[in-house]
Amino acid sequence: MKAFHFFGLICCAILSLIPPLLVSIILAALVLNTHTGAATDYTSGMHLTSPPPPIEQPLTLRIITYNIADGYLFTNNRPERMRAIGALLTKLDPDIVGIQESFVEKDREILLEALSESRLRYHADYPAATVGNGLLTLSAYPIAETVFHRFENNNPWYKIHQGDWWAGKGIGLARIRLPSGSRIDFYNLHAQAERNDQANSKVRYRQMGELATFVNATRTISTPAFVLGDFNTRMDQPDLQRAMQGARLIPVVTMDSGIDAIFAAETPGYSITAVETLPISGETTGRNPPIFLSRAPTPSELLRMLFGPREVTPLSDHLGFMSTVIISPATVSNN
Template identity: 40%
Template structure:
């Protein structure tokens, strides 16, 4: 009996140490530091209107939890290439094999630049792919991000946040592009968490605004644009809602005091597996826009 008690004690001790190590790693592991360079930008007098096709898509890519993940990713890679995008912000791309598949497909379609933002125990899930080279990158991890005991929700263990990258357009113009995945509401359980995440981003939106550069803000915001979570953020950054659907929770916003974002076309992309029509490509539809970036008169 004493031998079994001893073994049980050792198992419990090792389990406690492993859990403690995992939680410590989750809290402190963020590979990309916060943005630090925000230079004032003056639009070149020779700037010509530039067309951009931009996509945001939550891919429902959680290893072991989402159905037929590998099969869905093959289809998503094919469909995203058909859109002929210039910039794509993905969320919930937690599996390395899925990231490799997407970046390879888009590289062959003319988007050679990509960044993933490791954070927490399982990663942020944020992947940004672009036709244009990256000038700088940063990651703002959310200080409030759910509860560790809510493993079935998973947000705390994912180390979520907002990636903020700067890209150099062909004429030298600096374009900021952000990508995020805010905490889900879960029937109102995490309203305080969402409010805290929105407040945390307000000074960052203001810093980008102060540079005078154009910026795009992509992601699964898990909130409507007129909500208490997003409305203050939109106001502080001078954001324009480009995807148009005010009932949606996935959005693309544009900003820039010296710039205009003129929406030429927009839409969403979704579908069902032909092998199993009960399963969608993702539990979110892709949101895409084609815009023309212009200098403000």
């Protein structure tokens, strides 16, 4: 009996440590989550100090947006999917790619290694928060400058199960230098998810206002600009309409792309036209059954993720989209 009594005391002592330990972890995460490692100051950026020469000849670009669902705990088969996504992007041969939900640094390295034979030799990410915002921009051309805007409006920190605040979501700008010396301003973003929570719609509405303000403040007015990503809303909704009107964004897709969209900003002196948009999907063989969640897994889901049999898995729970666009400089008349 004494042994059982002693064991019970030990268990009670351990259990008594769990609440303060959890509180300490959450408090530490709250402090760390405010950190943004990416460059955020655009007041002396290249759009002000060194405007590029204009694009003088029609230019065709293939542009992709793709949420690859790469995160701890809520997705699995990540290394296999990253290799397959790298192979698919190499085959598609785009010029610029905006990736969302590339949260895991080790998996990002696998993806970049899988792209080593592609033209996508340049990349930029935008470190922020405890788990990172998951934004990754890939380019066939050098990236001259990067700037990140972290959304000031986000859902509350205490909605831990939703995860958006912890991800430090925002907008990553990459200024991409073309062989001619001209540039493209490329904005990659991931907005607040709905998650059956009406308050999140209000958050996202304010985020779309931030998007318009950031684009207007940072874009090179004489340079074509593209804005794309996982908007978590559709083009006919008031929140996305706010961004489209505020930043003068025009869709450059030829099909319904749902919540994953590609826009061009209206630019004096240029017309930008979408020629074709292709959905991007694929599958590969994973180590375990495919599971894609927007929340923490249940015990049974976790067991399947860790110990389930090998199965074919989609590359992501999102479709990607590739638009072929033509940038045409305005014809100058000598008359």
